[in-house]
Amino acid sequence: MKVAPILLVALVFVLLEVPVAEAGCGKTKRQVNFLRKQLKKCNQKIAALMKQVRRPRGSCINPKTKKVVNNGAIVGRGKSTSEGCEVTQCRNKRFVKTFLCSPPPQKHWSYSGATGPANWKNMKGYSQCGYHRQSPVDLTGAVTTSIPTITFTGYDQTPSHVGIMNNGHSAGLFFNLNNAPEMTGGDLPGTYIFHHIHFHWGSNSSQGSEHTVDGTSYPMEMHAVHYNKKYGDIGKAVASGNGDGLAVLGFLFDISSNDNTAFDAVIDGLSHIHATGDIHNLASVFSVDSLFSDDTSKFFRYNGSLTTPACNQVVVWTVVKAMVGISEAQLAAFRELEDGHHHHIVDNFRPVQPLFGRTIQCN
Numbered sequence: 558m559k560v561a562p563i564l565l566v567a568l569v570f571v572l573l574e575v576p577v578a579e580a581g582c583g584k585t586k587r588q589v590n591f592l593r594k595q596l597k598k599c600n601q602k603i604a605a606l607m608k609q610v611r612r613p614r615g616s617c618i619n620p621k622t623k624k625v626v627n628n629g630a631i632v633g634r635g636k637s638t639s640e641g642c643e644v645t646q647c648r649n650k651r652f653v654k655t656f657l658c659s660p661p662p663q664k665h666w667s668y669s670g671a672t673g674p675a676n677w678k679n680m681k682g683y684s685q686c687g688y689h690r691q692s693p694v695d696l697t698g699a700v701t702t703s704i705p706t707i708t709f710t711g712y713d714q715t716p717s718h719v720g721i722m723n724n725g726h727s728a729g730l731f732f733n734l735n736n737a738p739e740m741t742g743g744d745l746p747g748t749y750i751f752h753h754i755h756f757h758w759g760s761n762s763s764q765g766s767e768h769t770v771d772g773t774s775y776p777m778e779m780h781a782v783h784y785n786k787k788y789g790d791i792g793k794a795v796a797s798g799n800g801d802g803l804a805v806l807g808f809l810f811d812i813s814s815n816d817n818t819a820f821d822a823v824i825d826g827l828s829h830i831h832a833t834g835d836i837h838n839l840a841s842v843f844s845v846d847s848l849f850s851d852d853t854s855k856f857f858r859y860n861g862s863l864t865t866p867a868c869n870q871v872v873v874w875t876v877v878k879a880m881v882g883i884s885e886a887q888l889a890a891f892r893e894l895e896d897g898h899h900h901h902i903v904d905n906f907r908p909v910q911p912l913f914g915r916t917i918q919c920n
């Protein structure tokens with residue numbers, strides 16, 4: 558396995574906001590070298606596993622059963638990156654490659670100070686952050702239209718594994734599924750393939766969401782990132798520069814007095830990924846849609862961008878109106894994560910951006 562393609566893939570994700578995308582790269586040289594070594598070890602291990610069994614191209618091998626599994630099975634049991642590459646799976650291989658940081662080609666971005674959101678547009682490679690179709694926005698003055706409901710296919714599958722990762726900017730969830738979930742309809746300009754989920758949250762519960770509704774912030778926002786099937790993969794979809802490249806499904810959270818048990822495994826997983834670069838396989842699995850709000854039929858729709866550099870204007874946004882509940886104790890677990898400078902990851906949201914004449918629709 559060559560290092561160059563790996564870094565290339567990682568680079569693609571630096572352009573994205575993915576848990577991977579949010580693979581912000583404020584890493585020291587030592588950390589970068591460590592991650593490179595981890596990647597190399599992982600790739601060697603994967604290569605060795607792949608050799609053990611004849612397999613169709615693009616498939617994976619379960620090391621225990623030695624069975625070939627299409628579309629990615631875990632190859633090894635996951636702990637954390639610091640414990641070696643046991644975490645890697647076929648699909649995970651992509652996720653490890655893409656979530657981990659490659660050395661940043663540009664200056665590192667952050668959520669505060671000189672490298673914070675107000676200055677992203679002035680940083681090398683991030684000029685799009687100053688363009689006029691940016692996200693997030695305040696969802697207000699929406700035009701009510703008859704957008705039909707979105708059809709979700711495959712979101713109720715039980716994955717073989719769910720991985721969680723801290724990329725220094727967010728926590729990302731990756732699902733190991735036989736068939737990639739797809740969303741269609743809902744006036745989306747294509748068929749969109751589910752890629753991963755990540756979160757944005759506040760230092761306290763008066764803030765944290767990226768989108769606001771009539772000026773009100775919420776304590777957390779979850780993004781289910783999808784790419785347009787016609788581009789083949791998420792990197793190409795972003796690189797297309799076209800407004801139909803990605804579709805992100807956003808969910809806003811409000812505080813519930815009781816824990817939202819649908820998030821129990823996620824919350825437990827967070828305790829295993831405190832450090833940037835940590836990966837963990839969750840102790841129990843759940844379907845993608847178990848994290849969604851009960852009602853996804855009503856939503857806001859507008860055209861925008863990634864909310865992290867390079868702020869590519871390639872996103873069809875759908876922000877679901879029905880909130881997801883989360884308890885203060887559960888939110889506290891997100892606030893325990895640490896970035897590459899060992900600071901707690903909090904307030905990892907971009908402030909709302911001007912609409913510049915865009916229309917927000919709702920149904």
Ligand SMILES: [Zn+2]
Pocket residue numbers: 574755756757780864
């Ligand atoms: Zn996001």
